[in-house]
Amino acid sequence: xxxxxxxxxxxxxxxxxxxxxxxxxxxxxxxxxxxxxxxxxxxxxxxxxxxxxxxxxxxxxxxxxxxxxxxxxxxxxxxxxxxxxxxxxxxxxxxxxxxxxxxxxxxxxxxxxx
Amino acid sequence: xxxxxxxxxxxxxxxxxxxxxxxxxxxxxxxxxxxxxxxxxxxxxxxxxxxxxxxxxxxxxxxxxxxxxxxxxxxxxxxxxxxxxxxxxxxxxxxxxxxxxxxxxxxxxxxxxxxxx
Numbered sequence: 663x664x665x666x667x668x669x670x671x672x673x674x675x676x677x678x679x680x681x682x683x684x685x686x687x688x689x690x691x692x693x694x695x696x697x698x699x700x701x702x703x704x705x706x707x708x709x710x711x712x713x714x715x716x717x718x719x720x721x722x723x724x725x726x727x728x729x730x731x732x733x734x735x736x737x738x739x740x741x742x743x744x745x746x747x748x749x750x751x752x753x754x755x756x757x758x759x760x761x762x763x764x765x766x767x768x769x770x771x772x773x774x775x776x
Numbered sequence: 777x778x779x780x781x782x783x784x785x786x787x788x789x790x791x792x793x794x795x796x797x798x799x800x801x802x803x804x805x806x807x808x809x810x811x812x813x814x815x816x817x818x819x820x821x822x823x824x825x826x827x828x829x830x831x832x833x834x835x836x837x838x839x840x841x842x843x844x845x846x847x848x849x850x851x852x853x854x855x856x857x858x859x860x861x862x863x864x865x866x867x868x869x870x871x872x873x874x875x876x877x878x879x880x881x882x883x884x885x886x887x888x889x890x891x892x893x
Contacts, residue, residue: 703885718880765881767813
């Protein structure tokens with residue numbers, strides 16, 4: 663079946679603007695994750711959704727970052743008042759459930775803040 | 777807190793040869809999972825292999841195998857008969873097996889593998 667999809671593939675924005683990044687998980691997967699991959703760094707966990715439970719937001723770097731997941735499927739990561747240090751690849755992953763299931767990743771959105 | 781270390785920022789191998797990528801981790805947990813992911817220039821993170829800590833047998837997936845040394849906290853990836861398509865960034869990752877702490881993967885910084893024809 664279809665894998666995880668993300669849009670846009672690339673996004674260039676000006677400092678101070680808001681951006682929205684979208685993730686469509688694999689159909690039937692109840693768990694969804696957002697990660698950030700900065701240049702030369704490993705992946706940094708941002709947020710986790712599991713079914714209808716309250717999301718785990720412990721990885722969000724500041725209150726400019728927020729995410730929602732509508733209807734237990736599509737998720738949107740929003741970054742307000744973007745800064746240059748927000749430039750990175752934002753990866754979304756989904757898994758069937760959580761505790762033991764493998765995470766499958768989308769192709770990511772490359773965000774460039776000028 | 778758990779950490780994952782990949783000590784080789786870059787590696788290279790000749791086509792058809794074998795290469796081993798190193799990964800060590802630090803944890804006080806007994807129940808966890810280890811992964812190797814491959815990230816080609818397309819950016820998509822692709823699962824290569826997965827190992828459950830409770831299994832003594834090393835995981836194998838075709839040309840990819842791991843050497844899991846639990847006591848030494850080492851999890852190396854061996855790629856046999858290397859192919860040009862294996863060129864990518866390889867990431868080692870750790871995931872706790874404990875409920876409430878198993879929501880995220882903890883990542884190494886990656887090893888860039890070049891395959892020379």
